[in-house]
Amino acid sequence: MRTKLGYAAGLAVLAASTIGFAGPSGGSISGKVTYEGTPARQKPIDMSKEPGCAQQHPTPITTETVVVGPGNALQNVVVYISAGAPDESSPPAQPVSITQKGCQYLPHVVPMVVNQELKVVNADANSHNIHPLAKINHEWNKSQPPGTPPFSEKFDKPEFIPVKCNIHPWMHGEFAVLKNSHYAVSGGDGGFSLPNLPPGKYTITAWHESYGEQTQDVTISGNETKTISFVFKAKPY
Amino acid sequence: MRTNKLTKLLIVVTALLAAPVLASAQQMESHIGKVTGHSESGKQLFYRYCWGCHGFRGDGNGENWLPTGSYPYMPYLNIQPRNFVAGTFKCRSTPTGSLPTEQDLYDSLVRGLNNSNMPSWITLTAQNRADLIAFIKTFSARWKNDKPGDPINVPPEPKLTGESIKHGQELYQKLECWKCHGQEGFGDGPSASTLTDSNDQPIRPYNFAVGSRFKCGATNQDLYKIFMTGLDGTPMPSFADVIKPEDAWDLVHFLRTLQVTHKSAELTLWGSTKEGAAQIASRKVSGTPTGSGIKQ
Numbered sequence: 001m002r003t004k005l006g007y008a009a010g011l012a013v014l015a016a017s018t019i020g021f022a023g024p025s026g027g028s029i030s031g032k033v034t035y036e037g038t039p040a041r042q043k044p045i046d047m048s049k050e051p052g053c054a055q056q057h058p059t060p061i062t063t064e065t066v067v068v069g070p071g072n073a074l075q076n077v078v079v080y081i082s083a084g085a086p087d088e089s090s091p092p093a094q095p096v097s098i099t100q101k102g103c104q105y106l107p108h109v110v111p112m113v114v115n116q117e118l119k120v121v122n123a124d125a126n127s128h129n130i131h132p133l134a135k136i137n138h139e140w141n142k143s144q145p146p147g148t149p150p151f152s153e154k155f156d157k158p159e160f161i162p163v164k165c166n167i168h169p170w171m172h173g174e175f176a177v178l179k180n181s182h183y184a185v186s187g188g189d190g191g192f193s194l195p196n197l198p199p200g201k202y203t204i205t206a207w208h209e210s211y212g213e214q215t216q217d218v219t220i221s222g223n224e225t226k227t228i229s230f231v232f233k234a235k236p237y
Numbered sequence: 238m239r240t241n242k243l244t245k246l247l248i249v250v251t252a253l254l255a256a257p258v259l260a261s262a263q264q265m266e267s268h269i270g271k272v273t274g275h276s277e278s279g280k281q282l283f284y285r286y287c288w289g290c291h292g293f294r295g296d297g298n299g300e301n302w303l304p305t306g307s308y309p310y311m312p313y314l315n316i317q318p319r320n321f322v323a324g325t326f327k328c329r330s331t332p333t334g335s336l337p338t339e340q341d342l343y344d345s346l347v348r349g350l351n352n353s354n355m356p357s358w359i360t361l362t363a364q365n366r367a368d369l370i371a372f373i374k375t376f377s378a379r380w381k382n383d384k385p386g387d388p389i390n391v392p393p394e395p396k397l398t399g400e401s402i403k404h405g406q407e408l409y410q411k412l413e414c415w416k417c418h419g420q421e422g423f424g425d426g427p428s429a430s431t432l433t434d435s436n437d438q439p440i441r442p443y444n445f446a447v448g449s450r451f452k453c454g455a456t457n458q459d460l461y462k463i464f465m466t467g468l469d470g471t472p473m474p475s476f477a478d479v480i481k482p483e484d485a486w487d488l489v490h491f492l493r494t495l496q497v498t499h500k501s502a503e504l505t506l507w508g509s510t511k512e513g514a515a516q517i518a519s520r521k522v523s524g525t526p527t528g529s530g531i532k533q
């Protein structure tokens with residue numbers, strides 16, 4: 001339930017900010033992210049050291065460095081406008097959130113805009129420490145015992161930041177700190193959509209935590225909808 | 238012809254000598270009490286005393302250190318020297334994610350870092366140390382673009398009581414310090430063997446049972462600061478948002494009782510209670526300060 005609310009909040013942020021920027025009647029870019037080749041097999045996670053978490057997963061969950069769907073769909077790819085759209089003058093008012101539940105980060109990839117509020121929630125009955133391994137932003141590391149209220153943080157420079165919990169070394173997530181709100185994360189079918197784009201020339205970047213990034217230039221005139229696709233080369237290791 | 242060769246040689250030598258200058262084109266100052274440090278003086282000292290470990294570029298890749306997995310893997314140092322280019326520091330009086338104060342860096346130089354290969358530089362003059370701090374600041378743009386954080390407030394230490402120690406023990410459980418530091422403070426908790434620092438190098442949690450000094454000092458105030466600020470770049474997080482100041486002192490008092498080889502007021506008081514005496518007697522000291530008795 002919490003997760004669904006989180007997603008809903010994320011969507012609301014996206015909708016609110018894009019409406020503010022272009023009005024509802026812009027063009028849009030949508031498409032699909034796929035892979036070719038053999039992606040690395042994800043390993044089941046042994047949570048026996050944290051029984052409270054292990055119980056929440058009757059079937060052990062696997063690592064999430066590459067998450068795929070039917071039809072070679074590649075999930076968890078951040079698709080965003082890296083050039084052509086103005087930087088957000090002020091960050092969206094709505095916060096984004098990351099929840100630690102069952103010793104897992106939900107969602108696995110959290111996109112946000114520079115200086116946007118990030119809410120960190122611990123829904124587990126055990127402690128976590130949330131430790132973004134930032135290189136461009138400031139690295140910090142905070143303990144969050146069970147029952148403590150969510151805390152807020154923000155990042156003031158664009159960066160893709162791996163996140164880990166040192167107590168539970170299998171926990172791994174990604175923060176994507178972006179310059180504007182025109183972003184999407186590919187879903188289980190690999191699909192993404194960037195709506196409400198005013199006419200213009202854009203550079204679209206697709207970023208994946210294991211496979212790196214790709215870019216494409218797209219020109220939008222009027223209210224047209226352009227369809228593009230990204231294909232990543234999968235590595236079996 | 239001969240002059241030509243000499244000129245070439247001179248150019249090469251000059252270029253080599255100039256490289257450190259280029260790396261630190263920015264001049265920096267430090268202010269430690271009444272002493273003002275200058276980076277150009279600090280540079281001479283750095284390339285005499287520090288670069289063997291901290292590296293020519295200050296990135297912690299000096300010849301005395303090799304990362305795990307490199308060939309041949311025979312490091313002289315088992316904790317990587319600080320990378321001054323990253324601008325992330327363990328021993329701070331400032332909140333997690335912020336730069337330390339110049340005084341914090343100066344104190345680290347005076348004290349050395351316990352359980353690492355960083356010695357105390359008490360043999361240098363105060364002016365020398367201030368100069369080194371100024372030079373270290375030239376390695377990272379963070380010192381130009383950011384200000385050090387505001388030091389956290391350490392309230393006066395309340396009177397030591399048995400209840401305080403007992404409550405500290407409850408906090409040690411509740412905050413799950415034992416997950417890494419172990420139930421008895423030996424640094425052998427269930428997560429201890431998997432810990433890595435932010436550079437993916439194995440790192441060990443502090444073993445309270447051996448020794449009296451901590452990584453960032455030896456006093457109760459230092460201990461208070463360590464868990465409230467966290468040791469940035471390591472798995473040790475900040476607890477500033479989750480521990481109230483009065484509770485923090487209780488935790489300090491309890492942590493002292495884990496140092497069974499170090500005579501402290503806390504250990505004496507705890508040992509005089511029935512519960513405490515039983516607990517202390519049951520602890521068999523194991524491992525070394527660097528936790529080398531701990532399997533990893």
